[in-house]
Amino acid sequence: MTSARRRWAGLVFISIAVALIIVDSTIVNVAIPSIVRDLDITSTQVQWVQESYTLVFAALLLVFGTLADRYGRRRILLNGVAFFATASVFAALAPSGNLLIGARIIQGIGGAMALPTTLSLINATFRGRERGIAFAVWGSTIGGMVAVGPLLGGWLTTYYSWRWAFGINVPLAVAIVIGVLLCVPESKDSGQPRRIDIVGAVLSVIASASLVFGLIEGRSYGWWLVAADNKPVFGNWAWPFALSPIPMAFAVTLLSGSAFIWWGIQRQRAGRTTLLAFALFAIPSFRNGNVAAMIVSLGEFGIILSLPLWLQNVIGYDALQTGLVLLALAIGSFAASGLSSVALAKISPVAIVRIGIVAEIIGVAGLGLVISSSATWLTIIPFLFVYGFGVGLATAQLTGVVLKDVPVEQSGQGSGTASTARQIGSALGIAILGTILFTSVGSSLNYRLSDDSAALSASARSQIVDTVVLSAGGAIPGLAAKDPQVGAAAREAFSDGTRYSAFAASGFLVLGLLATLRLSGRTGDEAAEPSPEEQRSR
Template identity: 80%
Template sequence: MTDQRPATPTSPLARTESPRRRWAGLVFISVAVALIIVDSTIINVAIPSIVRDLAITSTQVQWVQESYTLVFAALLLVFGTLADRYGRRRILILGVVIFAAASVLASAAQSGDLLIGARLIQGIGGAMVLPTTLSLINANFRGRDRGIAFAIWGSTIGGMVAVGPLLGGWLTTYFSWRWAFGINVPLGVIIIIGVLVFVTESKDAGEPRRVDVVGAVLSVLTSATLVFGLIEGRSYGWWLTNKPMVIGGFTWPYEISPIPIAFAITLLAGTAFILWGLSRQRAGKTTLLAFSLFRIASFRNGNIAAMIVSLGEFGIILSLPLWLQNVLGYDALQTGFVLLALAIGSFVASGFAGAYGNRVSPETIVRVGIVLEIVGVAGLGLVITADASWLAIVPFLFVYGMGVGLATAQLTGVVLKDVPVEKSGQGSGTSSTARQIGSALGIAVLGTVLFTSVGASLDAKLADVPGLPESARTQVVDAVVDSAGAAIPALDAQSPAVATAARDAFSEGTRYSAFAAAGFLVIGLLATLRLSGTAPYRDGREPEADAGAPASVAVTPADKPV
């Protein structure tokens, strides 16, 4: 049965006229996702060149890498809601324009501060792109087609996590790190043209165009302070200040670290956000977050699982490139080629999801994917040594990539499967925020495991080096840890024994980080057991629970009993 009401370009019922045009639109939506995901990873292999060119400090190095993630996570929920009200395609295109313009500023930056500012603006554009791509897929694909579309979307994310370092390594090695940002401009132009031609606009025309400004401010404050605390805790100290925080001319003057203060603000602002939203909902006013969505079991439990899985998924991407370059001695391009195995595995997984997505329930595919991730990451932990070969690493990266491709795509579909189309922007924004918070937590926790393990192991190993005084030992440990391993190659000329100890210690830290990631993925696997199974899609229709409903609309209300 189909809906006989005419679809308009502003209606959530709108569909492209031909399936070919709809799938062509998905290509450009996926390229938009690739653009922002690549940019979050491409910087890793370009950092050494940026340090040499701009002479930036270690503090600025951290902010170049982290400012993008901070703004990105803080604004996802806001722009997901705005997309529902003002047009999903419109917000997507505006986000790509802002992202490309900021990339021009980044490529032309002549100082660390200017580069950090450009990265902050890039985060704004990225936060506009990611949730709108999800909600456009949710609005324009149904049944088995939507499962395939989500598989392609998720596999793009998994693959681009690995393609980013490869592309960045190639551009940095043969051209300049500036091209790592400059390449975003022609890609942005292609995306805008393709989206305008092939993607139909959709938005919720039924609700008034009013935005919950107070809720938006509280949401940004909650997300920003939480992500700041998770990322910077290792740097400034989780409780007491171990290094001063300097912002412009201001220096943190207290013995207590700014991190617990940030978490306290997170708690207060988050509580105020929930109370404020519930009060507006009771009054019948619009809210930034449709709190009734959490009454949907698939949405609530899926977001919990997604956050935990993201914690384990992306933390290993922080340590592996550092180990490959600083311990094994690979250059940026060689590192990218090794990580390409992850991308290949992810794209192979998309083919699997397309072939079996209508035969196996999405929840089963998610669990299989997470199991593959656990095998891949734990396997990496077993083979990582100071003299390891890429031949031992690549098979486990491939398996890990397959897991990421399966779990990321299908888990997204599970989270949004019962969300009404008119709330898809809010739903996808919440889902993306949960993933970003999980990723930030993974970077913070696994980064702490990595560098704490490296410091402790190296200090113990250097104690056995004859003739090395304690003061020199402390200097070596600080240099290796503070430089994230970049100081290791220079140690060869000073003392081969010290350099060997540093490589062994960094390998141990990377190994422990991999095992910790596998542990979090196990917890994520257990969390997916709370997801109720659904029948696989057959012949393009929705599951049996939706039988008889119009094929072009979401039939499960946000307040469905669970």
């Protein structure tokens, strides 16, 4: 096999590794209703099943990006895939919600080892126009897998069990390990070995964990004061204060985040290595691109949490039908990948990013407009396609813009930083949009039931609201069977929550579009080479 063919074959297996990591962050969504029934988990645990994976993933990306530069990018990738597959076995066998969340945490560690190394391997292996194409393949894989995951999960859940949504990772991991060993050369920093910033790593984990904890648990524990009848309990210890733990969690986020930045800057000034690539933020494309990527990620994938719950519990689709509806997103993303490679010859990557984000805004806002308890797949699919088309355009090219001026020897740390920005945005998106979803469902249902001609008592109304919210909508079909009027109110309320979640996501995407205005439209090569006018003036 020639070196060129080996390089492109290696990209295939790197893309499969990306697919493995991304699929597992989305494959669970359509399986959640089945998991709720089998393991009897609450709506807060539903968020944690998703969030625990994303949170650990985001917190450790920087650590493993640095380790990859030092010890070998291919080595860290292979270890991450093996670690991920092992954790998937534990997830597939989990007998309770808490143990499933624990397995997801372990999966997050494996994912954090694998994802940044895929980016840095591409950055180290490809050059020029080939690198742009490789990044397009990488980004389109992410966009496509966001929807292929639910389809695969729906098929496995409907015809086998939700546990196979995790078990499928094992044979994929074996294929990745073999392919990477055969086709991907080792790559690492040839300079002096660098020490790992342990203090920075601990501070980053504390900051991200406390922030997401506060966002998810705020509606349960109280945003400021604890409800007298709902004292938080951690293990065997009950919270003794009137002040909720949530503002304290946010205070920890502020303190640890500030300490992380201060510590990193001090280490950089002393000439020591830092967990976050502070020096790289002097590069405009890296700095502005990461800001844009984080904001875009807030709205980009959070909506995928609420849609499967709404499609199954309100519209009445099974897991496979839900996956088929979400397939429109994957088709849109794959269509965009082919177009972006052609468009790169005519317009700048930044222009493609902006077009992609505009398409995402149209798609997500459109979903918010058509979502109702009487909606059908015919009204949903067109907007999902447009949304997926935007993801396919924006994701790959935004990644390329962020890393285009990063030195190869720092590609692991740079890609780790870029991936961290995305994952922090994604984690915040899931936490914020999930909170908007369930809070809105509770408020809307309480209002609808209070206007109900059945004249339910306050306690009965509260019990129904709690049942719907805690079950993440899973109780709606049962309520409808017992009392069609209450069931109709619950379906409308869950549709309201899903709609508000979609509008919030589109709002984040608008902010992300505004953030791209600070990005240069020129490529790194164009920026480095003087224009003909400049050459004549010399």
